[in-house]
Each structure stands twice: as C-alpha cells, then as structure tokens.
Amino acid sequence: MALLLKNAHVIDPQVGLNEVCEVLIRDGKIVEVGHDLKMEKGVERDLGGKVLVPGLVDIHVHLRDPGQEYKEDIESGTRAAAHGGFTDVCCMPNTNPVIDTGAIVEYVRSKAKAVGKCRVHVSGACTAGEKGEALSEMGDMVNHGAVMFTDDGRGVQSAGMMRRVMDYSLQFGKAVSSHCQDESLVGQGQINEGAVSTRLGLLGWPATGEEIQIGRDIEIAALTGGHIHIQHLSTAHGLDLVRRGKADGVNVTCEVTPHHMFLTEESIAEDYDTRFKVNPPLRTAADAQAVIDGVVDGTVDCIVTDHAPHADHEKAREFELAPFGMTGIETSVGLVVSNLVNTGKISWERMVELMSINPRKIIGIERVALEPGSRADLTVIDPDLKWTVSEDDFESKSKNSGFIGWELTGRATDVYVGGWATMEDGKVLDGPANS
Amino acid sequence: MTFNHKHLIDIREYSEEDLTLLLDTAERFRPINERRIKKVPVLKGYTVVNMFNEPSTRTRSSFEIAEKRLSCDTLNFGGSSTSTVKGESLDDTVETLCSYKIDMIVVRDRHAGVPQKVARKSGVSVIDAGDGKHQHPTQALLDLFSIREHKGSFKGLNVGIVGDINHSRVCGSLVPSLKTMGAKVTLIAPGTLLPPVPEALGADYVTSNLDEALPELDVVYMLRIQQERLEGAPFPSLREYSMLFGLNEQRDKLMKPDAIICHPGPINRGVELDAFMADHPTRSVILDQVYAGVLVRMAALYLLLGGVDEGIS
Numbered sequence: 001m002a003l004l005l006k007n008a009h010v011i012d013p014q015v016g017l018n019e020v021c022e023v024l025i026r027d028g029k030i031v032e033v034g035h036d037l038k039m040e041k042g043v044e045r046d047l048g049g050k051v052l053v054p055g056l057v058d059i060h061v062h063l064r065d066p067g068q069e070y071k072e073d074i075e076s077g078t079r080a081a082a083h084g085g086f087t088d089v090c091c092m093p094n095t096n097p098v099i100d101t102g103a104i105v106e107y108v109r110s111k112a113k114a115v116g117k118c119r120v121h122v123s124g125a126c127t128a129g130e131k132g133e134a135l136s137e138m139g140d141m142v143n144h145g146a147v148m149f150t151d152d153g154r155g156v157q158s159a160g161m162m163r164r165v166m167d168y169s170l171q172f173g174k175a176v177s178s179h180c181q182d183e184s185l186v187g188q189g190q191i192n193e194g195a196v197s198t199r200l201g202l203l204g205w206p207a208t209g210e211e212i213q214i215g216r217d218i219e220i221a222a223l224t225g226g227h228i229h230i231q232h233l234s235t236a237h238g239l240d241l242v243r244r245g246k247a248d249g250v251n252v253t254c255e256v257t258p259h260h261m262f263l264t265e266e267s268i269a270e271d272y273d274t275r276f277k278v279n280p281p282l283r284t285a286a287d288a289q290a291v292i293d294g295v296v297d298g299t300v301d302c303i304v305t306d307h308a309p310h311a312d313h314e315k316a317r318e319f320e321l322a323p324f325g326m327t328g329i330e331t332s333v334g335l336v337v338s339n340l341v342n343t344g345k346i347s348w349e350r351m352v353e354l355m356s357i358n359p360r361k362i363i364g365i366e367r368v369a370l371e372p373g374s375r376a377d378l379t380v381i382d383p384d385l386k387w388t389v390s391e392d393d394f395e396s397k398s399k400n401s402g403f404i405g406w407e408l409t410g411r412a413t414d415v416y417v418g419g420w421a422t423m424e425d426g427k428v429l430d431g432p433a434n435s
Numbered sequence: 436m437t438f439n440h441k442h443l444i445d446i447r448e449y450s451e452e453d454l455t456l457l458l459d460t461a462e463r464f465r466p467i468n469e470r471r472i473k474k475v476p477v478l479k480g481y482t483v484v485n486m487f488n489e490p491s492t493r494t495r496s497s498f499e500i501a502e503k504r505l506s507c508d509t510l511n512f513g514g515s516s517t518s519t520v521k522g523e524s525l526d527d528t529v530e531t532l533c534s535y536k537i538d539m540i541v542v543r544d545r546h547a548g549v550p551q552k553v554a555r556k557s558g559v560s561v562i563d564a565g566d567g568k569h570q571h572p573t574q575a576l577l578d579l580f581s582i583r584e585h586k587g588s589f590k591g592l593n594v595g596i597v598g599d600i601n602h603s604r605v606c607g608s609l610v611p612s613l614k615t616m617g618a619k620v621t622l623i624a625p626g627t628l629l630p631p632v633p634e635a636l637g638a639d640y641v642t643s644n645l646d647e648a649l650p651e652l653d654v655v656y657m658l659r660i661q662q663e664r665l666e667g668a669p670f671p672s673l674r675e676y677s678m679l680f681g682l683n684e685q686r687d688k689l690m691k692p693d694a695i696i697c698h699p700g701p702i703n704r705g706v707e708l709d710a711f712m713a714d715h716p717t718r719s720v721i722l723d724q725v726y727a728g729v730l731v732r733m734a735a736l737y738l739l740l741g742g743v744d745e746g747i748s
Contacts, residue, residue, distance in 0.1 A: 193631045194632055195631075196635075198631055198635035201604060203568075272548030272552065316526055317525065318548065320548075
C-alpha cells in the first residue's frame with residue numbers, strides 16, 4: 001500500500017531540503033520526494049500548512065516498565081511519545097529490576113514490539129544494578145539490542161569505575177551516557193543551591209556537584225577514546241566544559257531538556273510545588289539562558305525530555321519526600337517550536353538536527369532522511385496551531401508536568417513509523433506501530 | 436488597627452505594623468499570666484490541633500499552655516501515634532483531622548514547606564511551629580518580644596546571630612523579621628555553618644570573626660549547636676567551636692556594657708555558652724524568652740482566630 005503526503009513544507013538538512021513538495025511512501029520506505037508525484041493506488045494526505053521532518057527521537061525517557069507500571073508503562077509511554085510527535089525513544093534503565101542484563105532488554109523490546117506506538121531503544125545500566133560497583137553485562141545487552149549504557153538516575157561515583165565502564169564499552173562502539181551528580185557534594189540536595197534554597201530552607205544541590213562529573217567524564221573520555229554523552233546538562237559552566245572538550249577533540253556530546261531551558265529555580269516558590277522538583281534541579285535564569293545559547297551555537301547536540309512520570313500521590317508528598325522528575329514528552333515539540341523556532345532563535349534545520357538527526361547518531365541507529373530508500377519514519381508539525389497545555393490532553397499515565405497552563409504555538413499533528421500512522425490530526429491511533 | 440492574616444507561616448508576609456500589633460497584644464496578655472487564675476475565655480469553643488510530626492518538648496509545651504490559658508480545646512496529635520508511621524500520607528492525615536471540624540492546626544514538621552501544604556489542604560488557620568530548616572515564626576516573635584522588652588526599640592539596633600545559621604529555622608524567621616523592624620543583622624559562623632546565600636535571608640553583614648563583631652553588637656543571639664547533627668561534622672571539635680564561636684567569660688569584656696544575650700534553648704553549656712554567660716544576671720535574657728514564648732503564642736492564637744476582646748485587661 002502506498003501513501004502520498006502532499007503540500008507539506010519538507011525540511012531535512014541532511015539532503016538540503018527546505019521546500020513544499022510531495023513524499024511518496026511504499027512498504028514502509030520513502031520511494032520518491034519531489035513534485036507532481038504519481039501514485040497508482042493508495043492513500044493521499046493533504047498536509048498543507050504543515051512542516052514535515054524526519055521522525056523525532058527522544059533519547060532520554062523513563063517508561064517505568066518493568067516495575068513501576070502505575071506511573072507509566074511501555075504502552076502508555078509510547079502513546080505519549082507518539083502524541084508528542086516522536087517516532088523513536090530511548091528508555092532509561094533505572095526500572096525495577098534495573099535493566100542490566102540481556103533478558104530485561106529483551107523484555108522491553110519485545111513488549112514494545114507488541115504494544116508500542118513508537119520504536120523503543122534501550123539504554124542498559126553501565127554498572128550492575130546501577131550500584132556503581134561492578135560492570136554490567138554490556139555484551140549480553142548489546143546482543144539483545146541495547147544501544148547505550150548509563151546509570152541514569154545517579155552518577156557513577158568513582159572515577160575509576162567510570163574509566164572501567166568506558167574502557168570496557170569501547171569494544172561495542174556504544175556511547176556511555178552520564179548522569180552527572182557527585183553525591184558527596186549533592187547529598188540530600190533538593191533544589192539548586194542558592195538564594196531560593198536559602199529562602200525556602202531546602203538543602204541545596206550545587207551546580208558544582210554536576211560540573212565536577214562533567215569535567216571528570218570528559219577527561220576520562222579523552223583518556224579512553226570512548227564516546228561520552230552528558231545527560232540533561234543544566235549549568236552554564238557545564239556547557240563551557242563541553243565546549244572546551246569538543247574544541248580539544250574529545251568525543252563528547254550532550255543533551256538538554258526543555259525544562260532546563262524554559263523554567264528556572266524561581267519557579268519554585270513559597271507554595272513548594274513539587275512539579276518543579278527535578279534532577280538535576282532547575283537552575284538560575286543565567287544558566288537557563290546559557291543552555292539556550294548552547295542550543296543556538298551548536299554546543300548542544302540534542303534536546304531530550306527526561307520524561308519522568310510520577311503518580312499524583314507521590315508528587316503530593318512533602319517537598320523533601322516527593323520524587324524528582326517531570327513529564328515532558330508531550331510538551332517538548334510545542335515548547336521548542338514556540339520558544340526557539342517561531343521566535344527565530346533557531347532554524348527548522350537546527351531543530352531537526354537537535355531532535356532527529358543527532359539523537360539517532362548518538363545512539364547509533366539507522367539514519368532517517370527525506371530521500372528514496374529511507375525508512376518512512378516521519379513527523380508532521382503544525383507550526384501555527386495554538387494550544388494550552390492541559391492534564392486532560394496527556395496520553396501519559398502521569399500528569400506531573402511543570403508546564404500545565406502554558407499557551408504554546410505549534411505541535412505535532414501526524415506521525416508515521418515505517419509508513420504507518422501512529423498519530424493523525426493530533427489523535428493517537430489504535431493498533432501497534434509497525435516497528 | 437486591622438489584622439488581616441489567617442496564617443502565621445511565612446513571617447516575611449508580616450509588616451512592621453503587624454509584628455508590632457502581635458507584640459503589643461502579647462504584652463496585654465502578661466497580667467493574665469501573672470494572676471492566680473491564669474485563664475480567660477476569649478477562645479472558648481475553638482478547637483486547636485497541635486500536629487507535631489517531629490519531637491518537640493519546649494515549643495509544644497509553650498503552645499499548649501498558651502492555648503489552655505485562652506480556653507481553647509486542644510488535641511495533641513503526633514509522636515508515635517502519627518499516621519505517617521502507619522503509612523498514611525500527610526494530605527490524608529490533614530483531611531482526617533479536618534473531619535473533626537477544627538479551627539486551627541499548629542504544625543511542626545521536619546520537612547520544609549509542610550505548613551503551606553497543611554494550610555492549602557485544610558482550609559483552616561495554620562501556625563508554623565517550625566518546618567525543617569525553613570522557618571519558626573513564633574520563635575522569632577518571642578525573640579522580638581524579649582529584645583524589645585530589654586532594648587526598647589529596634590531602630591538601628593545591631594543584632595548578631597552566632598552559630599549554625601545554615602540548619603536554623605529560627606534564622607529563617609528571625610533575620611527577616613528583625614529587618615522588618617529596622618534592626619541591623621550580622622551573621623557570625625564558620626563557612627560550613629552558613630547558608631549558600633546568607634543575603635537571601637536579609638543579613639546585612641556576614642563574618643566568621645566573633646571577636647571583631649562583638650564590640651558592635653547590642654544583642655548577641657547564640658544558636659544551639661545541634662550535637663546530634665555532628666555526623667560529617669562542620670567543625671573539627673566542640674572544643675575548637677567553643678574556642679572560636681563560644682560566648683565565654685573572656686569575651687565578656689569585648690561586649691558593650693548593655694549588650695544582652697539571647698538563646699532559643701536548650702543550651703549546651705560549655706559549648707556555645709559557658710555558665711558565666713548563660714546565667715549572667717544582666718546580660719542573659721534566656722528565661723525571659725521562654726516566658727515571652729507563652730505571651731506571643733497567646734497573641735498569635737488570639738489574633739489569628741479573631742477571639743473576642745472580653746477578659747483581656
């Protein structure tokens with residue numbers, strides 16, 4: 001069966017495309033991109049006024065499956081991903097049990113094949129049980145399809161252990177991604193250390209607690225020759241460290257989240273709203289601006305969400321007892337288009353780099369481009385659609401977004417995975433994606 | 436004079452007029468506490484829950500005495516009977532308490548921000564009796580009361596606070612309220628006991644040199660060193676802490692002749708204060724502070740619950 005997408009503004013810097021044209025898809029692949037395309041038999045879609053890009057990829061999400069299915073599971077999390085405009089996600093291993101063996105990677109991938117609304121790639125733990133003490137069975141996990149290794153949720157505390165992880169993982173050619181948090185500096189830190197933490201009487205989570213491991217891991221990458229990917233970078237100085245590492249030729253990449261760009265520690269007020277409790281914490285306005293600058297100037301490689309669903313009853317606890325994290329996969333495109341693309345801070349091409357091309361490169365999965373022969377994994381965005389972020393609109397099981405009530409312009413309306421629609425006109429379709 | 440507060444949680448929401456009214460009202464309750472029958476019916480029929488989710492003897496006793504002298508019905512809720520021990524959430528506990536049709540919750544909790552949560556969930560008046568290392572507004576009120584009692588006014592007064600500023604909920608309320616009243620505040624502590632941004636509390640000066648600061652101070656407020664917190668200690672030994680930051684007989688000569696000494700209690704004798712200073716006949720106002728605690732808590736309960744005026748002299 002063929003599918004002809006018409007009248008969309010197609011943008012893909014990989015092939016130098018930025019024009020209104022047609023895309024013909026057959027058997028899950030792009031057959032032709034051009035004008036006045038002919039289709040013998042099939043379905044036509046008019047995407048006039050919309051932007052068509054290679055499918056968006058979020059390489060930092062928590063699907064909470066196995067073990068915490070009351071927060072999210074593979075079905076609801078991938079429905080949320082489709083709803084947010086994503087064709088692929090990479091899920092983090094801090095589940096229960098931790099994803100640290102091939103069998104658990106296999107569980108996630110097979111369940112995703114059965115019920116997923118997008119392609120699901122798996123990050124395995126880099127140390128057994130994310131305890132930071134012994135190597136995990138990375139080879140076994142790679143054999144079952146793991147694409148990256150990380151102890152996300154906590155930092156690898158010992159530099160020696162991190163070196164061992166990087167040395168060992170080199171043979172698999174996978175990136176090691178690092179959640180940078182020195183526990184001896186951060187302790188029970190709750191929010192960014194500074195004026196707000198002082199005023200609210202909450203223990204501070206100092207920027208240095210993140211930066212010291214960013215610096216350390218860039219040095220270890222230089223020493224071992226491995227690829228280090230810095231997760232959810234939140235500080236101005238942290239970006240400088242990455243900038244310097246790149247200039248020195250170290251194989252370092254980094255990601256940032258919409259909440260670290262568009263929210264600051266000032267969001268946490270006297271009402272102690274736990275939706276704004278995230279890890280790493282929301283930083284100062286200067287840090288948020290520096291993160292945006294890094295997105296603009298090319299230092300930042302990709303935008304991720306760190307989608308971290310938590311149940312209402314967990315976020316309703318005392319601030320110091322509530323879990324860290326906010327959801328994000330359904331608001332990311334809207335926030336980026338509203339605040340970065342529509343404002344002219346970045347081009348559509350740069351947005352595609354940040355949310356589609358680079359994430360695929362970092363986790364080493366097949367390239368997707370608007371060219372014949374490519375997989376038809378595509379995202380369609382209506383750049384002018386005005387909408388208000390609302391709990392009722394979420395497909396995720398959890399509602400802990402820090403952006404409820406925000407008025408945004410632009411959101412994904414249609415998503416194709418292997419030529420099959422997972423979302424049409426803003427509605428997630430039933431039936432599994434053809435992944 | 437109007438008083439438009441429902442809660443006493445964040446003392447920074449209280450203006451100079453509000454604080455003055457509280458202190459004046461506390462003063463009006465003094466005679467009641469000094470007669471044989473120390474009870475007035477001004478809050479008769481009001482139900483106040485003392486929700487102490489963290490152990491407390493002094494603050495809780497002080498509140499209970501204040502409530503009883505105003506004829507409130509009180510319920511002490513906490514300790515091993517707290518439902519959190521049984522796994523109930525704070526929100527559910529508060530809703531349960533509210534089903535008893537209560538008028539006020541006095542809450543002490545080891546987590547910052549809990550009084551705000553309790554206020555939001557309950558809809559009744561809430562007094563913060565100390566939340567984590569955030570605030571302890573009635574402690575600040577009693578400190579203000581004692582300082583005013585001994586120094587007359589706050590304008591231009593130099594108040595130095597010495598000790599574990601970083602973990603002190605007392606400071607979270609005392610520093611901003613002293614600023615509201617027009618005093619100048621100096622924080623004196625080693626770097627390990629200072630908050631990340633001391634200025635965020637409103638402090639005018641920050642120093643680690645007690646001897647340099649002492650001659651300027653009209654009020655020396657000594658914080659308690661919490662020995663139970665000395666794991667991963669912020670200073671090498673009690674001996675060295677006492678040497679650098681303890682108020683002792685040798686430092687007496689550095690102080691202004693009329694400078695007073697405050698302490699929120701309980702005192703660690705020989706650590707932050709030696710016996711000479713703790714019991715100093717003219718400088719130490721520590722026991723006056725304890726008495727003031729009852730007076731200001733009566734005033735806060737009375738004003739927040741809008742009690743009738745009869746029975747107060």
